[in-house]
Amino acid sequence: MKRQRGRGRVALAGMAAMCAVAALPGQAWAVGEPNPYAFDSEAKAVRGSAVNSDGPPLTAGSTYKDTIRPGEKRYYRVDLDAKTNAYVSAVAVPKLATKVGYADKLTVSIEDRSGTKCGDDDAQFGSATYVRPVAAYADRTIDKDSSSCQEAGAYYVLLERSSEGTSTPEPWDVEIRFASEPGLKSAGPTAPPESWPSASPAAPGGGPEKRHGGTSFTDATGLTQGEWQDKITPGQTLFYRVPVDWGQQIFASADLGTSAADDSAQGVGNALVLALHNPARGIVQDASSVYYDGKQKSLAMDPVPPVAYENRYDSDPSTSAMRFAGWYYLSVTLNPEVGEEFGETAIPLTLRVNVEGEAESAPAYAGPAGDFEVTKDDQEAADSGKSAPEAAKSDTMQLVAAAGIGAGIVLVLGLGVWTLLARRRTATATAGLGAAPTPGPVGQGQVPGQAPAPRQAPGPGQAPGPGQYGPPPSW
Incomplete structure (x- = not known):
């Protein structure tokens, strides 16, 4: 990858057993089987056009799903203002056990109405020539020193797939996301830092903890600084996410544990790919130069600078x-060839993550930062290991619980008021029965000069009258 998650019953039981076996970790992937990548559940189906003017519109903050074949082009439209930075990412998801080559890639770019490229990047497989999700993004950024791609209006997103002749021609699924970053209230520095800490820190303390990765960007498992243990099967891709704030620096390494296979197995080159992507899913860097021979191996990312706007x-x-x-x-x-040499059993995987530096103030954005900030909820989700859907579900349940408690309080208070009013009416009626009758107007069936007859308790099937037990008449 370049830089830039009876008989009928017997038959049903058999089918269920087959499904269960198929879901077991460590199995060999079948050719053409869908990749287990967990697409965003809210992704909208879209069909890019071969002509830019017919491209379907994309909306900021939304995710889409499409497919693309070798040699095809897919156009989409985005309407941009003259103040906001735009990022459109594309995740290529080939089917399992299909063949990809070194030069197989998905190129994503943003063009203005004159055909000028505002930004582009490739999601490429490179030397690790085996199927896995690969991602890249294109950007349109506001730059006072630039004369192109600065105007408000229609822009076009272009996806292009290049493929080697020996690669499998099946279509790739593609997950597309459009994110926007607000401009600044006032211009800031434009010179990137000339120096920054590049020495790898000591291994994080606290001892190892178990945490299982997700299968996509959407359900990536939250991590903080620490040592995290997992298991990975040949051909599998696991996703994790780490909150990194302004001024902070991330370091990461992956260790592959020993295999239980005998020593006759041959080693596998480019056995492991470790990749880092930013919040807009743009590739920061990747590494894959590890030779696995059944013994423990380690793969580390090159140091990257602290997060800064001017980067x-x-x-x-x-x-x-x-x-x-x-x-x-x-x-x-994990390279699927590892399964051919060492068996399909899951191999221990250890991730070591360091987040160095104190969080600094965010730049003076002219609007909500959206995806480009670290909140208290983000930190809590990372501490607990929640994915984005789990965190959202937890927030929803908290709201439901709060609403339920609130409704319960209102109900209890309502019952209290109802009881108090009922008792007061009963007390008033009782007091009235014990008092001397007061002459009043002659009513129907009443003898002149005679006091009104006291009210009687209602009989079976009769509704209570005023002064009887029950809610006030107005309820």
Whole structure:
């Protein structure tokens, strides 16, 4: 990858058993089987056009799903203002056990109405030539020193798939996300930092904890600084996410544990891919140069600078990608050839994550930062290991619980008021029965000069009258 998650019953039971076996970790993937990548449940189906003017519109903050074949082009439209930065990411998800080559890639770009490219990048497989989700983004950023791509109006997103002749021609699923970053209230520095800490820190303390990765950006498991233990099967990709705030620096490494296979197995090159993506899903960097021979191996990311707004002005892609705060994503893929040599049993995986530096103030954005900030809820989700859907579900349940408690309090208070009013009416009626009758107007059936007859308790099936037990008549 370039830089820039009876018989009928017997038959049903058999089918269920087959499904259960198929879901067991460690199995060999079948050719053409859908990738287990968990697409965003709210992703909208969309069909890009071969002509830019017919491209379907994309909305900021939304996620979409499409497919693309070798040699195809897919156009989409985004309407941008002259103040907001735009990022459109594309995650290519080939089917399992299909074949990809070194040069197979998905290119994403944003163009203005004159055809000028505002930004582009490739999601490429490179030397790790095996199927896995790969991602990249294109951007349209506001730059007072630029004369192109600065106007408000229609822009076009273009996806292009390039493929080697020996690669499988099946279509790739693609997850597309459009994110926007507000401009600044006033211009800030445009010179990227000239120096920053590049020495890898000591291993995080506190001892290992178990935490299982997700299968996509959407359900990536939250992590904080620490040592995290997991297991990974050949051909599998696991996703994790780490909140990194302004001024903070992330370091990450992955250790592959020993295999129980005998020593006759041959080693596998590029056995593990460790990739880091920023909050807009742009690639920061990846690493895959590890040779696995059944013994423990370690793979570390090169140091990257602390998060800073002005990093975007650096010519180095890894530095430029560290341009905003938010969730940074780690993905780990185990080469499927490891299963051929060492068996399909899951292999121990250890992630070591360091987040160095104190959080600094955010730049003076002219609007809500959206995806590009770290909130208290983000930190809590990372501490507890929640994915985005789990965190959202937890927030919903808290709201439901709060609403339920509130409704319960209102009900209890209402019953209290009802009881008090009922008792007061009863007391009033009782007092009235014991008092001397007061002559009043002659009513129907009443003898002149005679006191009214006292009210009687209602008989069976009769509704209580005034002064009887029950809620007030107005209820």
